[in-house]
Amino acid sequence: MNILEMTRISQEFGGLRAVDTVSLSVLTGEILGIIGPNGAGKTTLFNIITGIYVPTEGELLFRERRIDGMAPHDIARLGIGRTFQNIRLFGKLSVLDNVRVGRFGVTHSGLWSCLLRLPAARREEKETELRAMELLELVDLVDKRYEYAENLAYGEQRRLEIARALALDPSLLLLDEPGAGMNTGEKEELMAFIRSIRDQLNLTIILVEHDMNLVMNICERITVLDYGRKIAEGTPAQVKNDERVIQSYLGSGA
Amino acid sequence: MFWEQLLNGLTLGSSYALIALGYTMVYGIVQLINFAHGEVYMFGAFVGLFLVTAGFNIFVALLGAMAFCMLLGMLIERVAYRPLRGKSSRLSALISAIGVSIFLSTLMVLYRGPNTTRYPEVLGGSTFQLGSLQVSTLQIIILLIAALLMVVLELAIKKTRVGKAMRACSQDLEASKLMGVNVNRIISLTFAVGSALAAAGGVMVGIYYNAVWPYMGTMAGLKAFAAAVLGGIGSVPGAMIGGLTLGVLEIMGIAYLSSSYKDAIAFAILILVLIIRPQGLVGQKLSKKV
């Protein structure tokens, strides 16, 4: 079973076809890259997968279950986590709390259990804190746990966002330009990090990225979009030498 | 009977429209609900009152009130809103606006007392027959003046360079700044124009209903705001349409339903519009970029 099946997905915004009949299969456990010039529809695709947009056409299956049209919070609860192109942290919450909010999708205490501090709620709180600390260890942000998220350095914020996405215990992780704004050293660390979490946490990872070096090095397969359409797909080697890909990048002066 | 009520509604609606324009233009450009706007309207009515009492005719009163309120509006923007621009949340600007509103209405209460003052007779109660309709000269004058002001505004916005700058700023303030538009000046101007229109509305309401009082701005302000939302907040034609519609609906409501609920009509409409079609009659649906 492929973890994600996208069949002829299209997204129209009042006349503009941001995504045009894209079909994509994501193999369980792989690291897949989605690349393409700016405006090619990459983030839109992410937004469709996570339920922020309802596709105008097409079908989306997550573990053989139809998710197009589902609300974002339900999709998150099914086990799809994501980071955002323009970092979306909870600025005035602490680093620790940011990750704890990430656990919301896998916890259940309701209003009454929380108000009355019922044993189930307290247990869940402990478990949440434990898991959050584990994740902060993973991204090396433990000593900053009481900082306001908005006060973190850019790179730290990106790591925090990943930790928060992982708090959902996802099986599919979507990373939107995780390397943006990083220097070479940091990108090396990022690549190692992505590989390790994929292995350790049994994840499937889809990356949107602009840095070709990063993409070619870490992705096992790559899908190329241009003007909302899929123009190529394959291993890094295949894609690198694909005529159409070269054209689209040269054409947009990349 | 129906036509008379319609005419009454349009007359009331014109005043709502004039006030609503100020709300909508300011909201369009700085995303602020200018709660002090109702008080500017009230000040306009009082300035008109002073001028008329002093013996000047209605047109001088109108112009005087408009000039005064133009300055008032610009002053408010400079003192209470500009320092907050870009720095704080929208909520702070809102609260600052409320502070100004309280300040201004209290100022007038201190000066004139909270009671109603009557406008001296300005145009006599002359009426004339239009078919089977009993129409007052005053109504016609009000409608004409309001229409004139709105047309002038539309033309100014569409055809002049300044108007273009205003439109640009309401679409994208930052980009306009980068294009060399003196954004501060345009914002000031927006406040000035909106305030002048509200003042005109105030004078006309004062004359037509023959009453002004320091708190008249609060209710009229809220209703005009509802009118702006009805038409589509941020849209100039929307404010005009919304104002006229609301005036008509309110008068019709009083005539055919019940007068004691008249204040609630505006707000019921407001809520319904926001639930069913938040972008208003004329406004455009905005989708969020994620």
Place this chain on the structure above:
Amino acid sequence: MFDAFLNQTIDAYYLRILIFIGINIILALGLNLITGVTGQLSMGHAGFMSLGAYTSAILSVQLEVPFALALLGGALVAAFFGFLIGIPTLRLEGDYLAMVTIGFAEIVRVFFLNFGPGGKAVGLSGIPQNTGFTVVWLLVLVVIVLNRQLLASRVGRSLYAIRENEIAAEACGVDTTRMKVLAFSVGSLLGGLGGGLYAHYMYYINPQDFGFMKSIELLNMVVLGGMGSIPGTIIGVVILTILPEMLRIVDEYRLLFYGALLVILMIFRPNGLLGDVRVYDIKKWWTQRGDRE
């Protein structure tokens, strides 16, 4: 009994202020939950106060319901309406929601102006004065504790998350609409409770008590102290309840000062007095101390 003791020892004037502070804390904490914590701007909180006040008053006066039940009735009616208008409107953008809440409070006001059993414009009098210092402050304690519980919990965190970044909150599995309606309902419940206490203290209520200005006063209390913070809200309440009293000296001019104060405050401390200081900073300072040793 304790009240009798208090009536002997403390001057009636100060007692009155203390009771108002207590009632306002309950009202403001309700609004804080909606606006400060969850970030949903409500400018019609007085509408819920009104619903609570009138419902409980009518229950007491006309149906001779015991005090506790009357209070409960008022609170539940307010919560019900909070729930009702929350559902369709909480999917609206911030400013739009503010507009709806203004409209809602106005409609409530006009309704009671025309509602026979409530006495219409004349208002309702003869409400038994059951609200005393003890009742109020006992309830204040309960409300504060429960609030604290809520805000430190999973549910509370999700509300803050909604305020900070709604889309990210959804990505974490938070059903934002549902949570917003929840916050709105609980907030309006507290508004109704405060209204009921108010009615049973004032002995007489009329629709004007719950106008737009009241909503603004409550909003100011929440904003002044620092949004989303319980101690902040309490400080805001204390200052803004006492201030008009202190300004009574300048009586006529006090609204003038109040208005000017709001503007000045927003310019110099837009995050409220306590807005930039959080429990975190204390925790952070403590941990850093520990880490250093």
